[in-house]
Amino acid sequence: MNDLSVLQRIHTGDQVALEEVYLQFHNEFLGLILRKFNKLTREDAEDIFSESMVALYENITNGRLNEENLSSTLKTYLFQIGINKTLAFVKKDNRFNDIKIEISKSSETFYDEENEHFENETEQKFKIVETCLTDLGNPCKRLLELHYYHKKRMIEIAELLNYKNADVAKNQKAKCMKRLRKLFNNN
Amino acid sequence: MENEENYIEFIENYLANKLSTDEVKEFESLRQSDDQFNKLFLDVKTILPGIRYSTRKELKGSLKSLGFNQYSNQDLEPFLELADQVDLEEKYGVKISPKEGKQIQLKQESQNNRSFSLFTYKSMGIAASIALLIAAYFIFSTPNSERLYNLAYNEIGQGPYTYINSDDENLTVVRGSESEKVEDQIQKAYNAYSLGQYETSINSFRELLSKAEDDKLKFYLGNAYLANNQPEESINIFKELLENNPGEFETRTKWYLGISFLKNGEIDEAKVVFMDLAKNGGDSYQEKAEKLLKEF
Numbered sequence: 247m248n249d250l251s252v253l254q255r256i257h258t259g260d261q262v263a264l265e266e267v268y269l270q271f272h273n274e275f276l277g278l279i280l281r282k283f284n285k286l287t288r289e290d291a292e293d294i295f296s297e298s299m300v301a302l303y304e305n306i307t308n309g310r311l312n313e314e315n316l317s318s319t320l321k322t323y324l325f326q327i328g329i330n331k332t333l334a335f336v337k338k339d340n341r342f343n344d345i346k347i348e349i350s351k352s353s354e355t356f357y358d359e360e361n362e363h364f365e366n367e368t369e370q371k372f373k374i375v376e377t378c379l380t381d382l383g384n385p386c387k388r389l390l391e392l393h394y395y396h397k398k399r400m401i402e403i404a405e406l407l408n409y410k411n412a413d414v415a416k417n418q419k420a421k422c423m424k425r426l427r428k429l430f431n432n433n
Numbered sequence: 434m435e436n437e438e439n440y441i442e443f444i445e446n447y448l449a450n451k452l453s454t455d456e457v458k459e460f461e462s463l464r465q466s467d468d469q470f471n472k473l474f475l476d477v478k479t480i481l482p483g484i485r486y487s488t489r490k491e492l493k494g495s496l497k498s499l500g501f502n503q504y505s506n507q508d509l510e511p512f513l514e515l516a517d518q519v520d521l522e523e524k525y526g527v528k529i530s531p532k533e534g535k536q537i538q539l540k541q542e543s544q545n546n547r548s549f550s551l552f553t554y555k556s557m558g559i560a561a562s563i564a565l566l567i568a569a570y571f572i573f574s575t576p577n578s579e580r581l582y583n584l585a586y587n588e589i590g591q592g593p594y595t596y597i598n599s600d601d602e603n604l605t606v607v608r609g610s611e612s613e614k615v616e617d618q619i620q621k622a623y624n625a626y627s628l629g630q631y632e633t634s635i636n637s638f639r640e641l642l643s644k645a646e647d648d649k650l651k652f653y654l655g656n657a658y659l660a661n662n663q664p665e666e667s668i669n670i671f672k673e674l675l676e677n678n679p680g681e682f683e684t685r686t687k688w689y690l691g692i693s694f695l696k697n698g699e700i701d702e703a704k705v706v707f708m709d710l711a712k713n714g715g716d717s718y719q720e721k722a723e724k725l726l727k728e729f
Contacts (some may be wrong), residue, residue, distance in 0.1 A: 345532060376490070
């Protein structure tokens, strides 16, 4: 599977392509960090890798990474994100107080800052939104996710959720937002 | 609120920095004048990243369980080995080193890891060979000379050479009052030896020998050293004695020289001595040597 076609497939929202990449590099990456940071548990490593993959996905959907600017292989790009995530993890975990980490290569930040940590108060509010989304249910939940997270255009959303056209999808979106906001304010 | 959907788009564009300077001014003044708009703004400002937070969490969770369900720990094992070939510093510019003061602990850890992987990763053969070598070392090296020493000294020879009075007829005859003193000294030395006071006897024997050469005294001195766990000294004494052709003391001197070599871990030297004794002894020491050589 060619990197550029994978990139394209992920960009168009092909969830299967994302999972294929995930499974393809899963073992090699976990093996690497479990060996180099031997106090990491499998659970830690799965967390780090899944977060890295999410960061890769977001960089593709928000256009930061595309076919033109992929300078290395997709694997190298993913592993670089993963190593950065691992270092961030290790830094705030006192099990790793006995090792010193020096970073000699200034490595680009490949992932979205939004993926980092929020103030406790902010995270509490996000969790309320999460609950409201669940209460809202599908298709509204799915519609809002496709629009705000997966960055889908209205025409694509219309296709995916079987609306007549982009305008119908847009109307639906407005209704869903109104309901979500109502739920949010009642919480 | 009327036109809520248009307002939401306005807010989205504001949050995404997609508005022109004029539009931003319009946005700010609307927030000041319209409380409902301001409330909508504050809600959307939380709800939009909230939707992303929630969706991201869900995606992460589904990927994580995909990895967990698809691969067992065993599937990961070959990749742990593969990771040894990756230089983190060269490839990612990341250097990991133990912090000061924790170095020893980390070293031990990595050694443990190594022996763990030795065992895990199909080097059981090597481990087994090492175990055999260690066993061989214990069976055939030092403990063997120890075993032969015990056999010769304690079983065949029944401990330190027993002082026998009748040997005294070979004593150099000394006359006069001074001779009585010397006789006393000699007796005291043998008494100490008989009582197992080897250090005292060694000093006495040495003092007597400094005045006059005597094969018997020398023979007992050697035995006192051997009994006192000083085989190097006893070897020297017995060698000296043998150079003097000690006559009737020759075979027993050889016997105890051999035992001294065993005690000192010099099994090959011991063997030479016992073989000579087994061939040329001509008395009870020849039999003892023959018996002992079968155990080599």
